[in-house]
Amino acid sequence: MFSIKRKTIIMASLVVLLVVAGYLNVRFSDKTGDGTQASNTGTGNGGIVLSQTKDGDGSASVNANAGESGGDAASVSANYYANFKTERETSRNQQIEYLDGIIADSNTDAETLKQAQNQKLTLTQSMEKEVTVEGLLKAKGFEDVVVTIHEGSINVVVKDGDLTDAKVAQILDIVCRETKEAPENVKIIPKT
Template sequence: MLVVKKKNVVLGILVVLLIITGYLNYSYNQNKFPDSSEKIVQNNAKTDKDKNNGQDNKKNYKKDSGITVKDDEEVANVSSSFFKTYRRDREDTRSEEIKYIKSIIDNPESDAEMKKEAQAQLLDITNNMEKELTIESIIKSKGFQDAIAIIHKGSVNVVVDKEELSSEEVAQILDVVKRESKSETENIKIIPKS
């Protein structure tokens, strides 16, 4: 009975940590990125100066009727920031999880069954970390700007830094994910980052 209670407490704390991390990630991203009223669009019109100099208008910024116009480089920076922020948050969350699991393993008062379960969880986390890193690296080597792989029990999500994916690109990514994660197609979701 005591072992079951300890397991439930451990699982409950892990779930609470994940919820807190999700909330913090959401809060951080709300402050980091523009709100929904500010839209990022390309400026297709040419100014007289640009016509005379033959310069590309993508570098012009202007505020017109509530719409902010930004260049492709700034859009890429926002997208890049999303991937960096997610990786940092994922690393912080995992560090906390690993620290907590190690405290259970190192605690002399933890029973053998609980230590065994904690060691299995630690092994799962490290295996998932390795698989995610491999998937992300292979996807980037295929010519994609960036990607994030998120492996959970029974599912894999991949966020790719591209607004739209062709069926060939989806097939490429799916092949990599299936091979590296040993997951079935129905358990894999590929999400373009818009």
């Protein structure tokens, strides 16, 4: 009995570590290629303010020539999105494998089995929403986009050198409608 709980705790810990690693990957990937860090914050009334700072000095800085430096920058940007999606898929597949291991183990107690099944269901629902939102944003003209959904938090990394308030509103509309998440929980990160 004790070894079953210990295995379950170890498996659950590994799943949590994978989620934390994915979050940290997104968190530290907030820097764009030109050294600009982008973020948005809620204004308290559901509105979003998009700000970009260079080197953390608080001054606004947008590189108007970003993305015009030739084919190499476009290639690096395309690789970023492809690599991000590949890493996300690999991480999610590992999480599902761990959960499947818990679910398939005949020694798993009923409560742990139910928790693993619920986590797997939540994970697959998030994956489906991510693909849906990415597809809808691409249909609206956003060239490259990556969406990660976590409980109470959504990150949208979008390739757009000129992310206007109208485009931010369009992204927020799609994300909030498809995920039922509040606008203040959505972080839009422009990546050139």
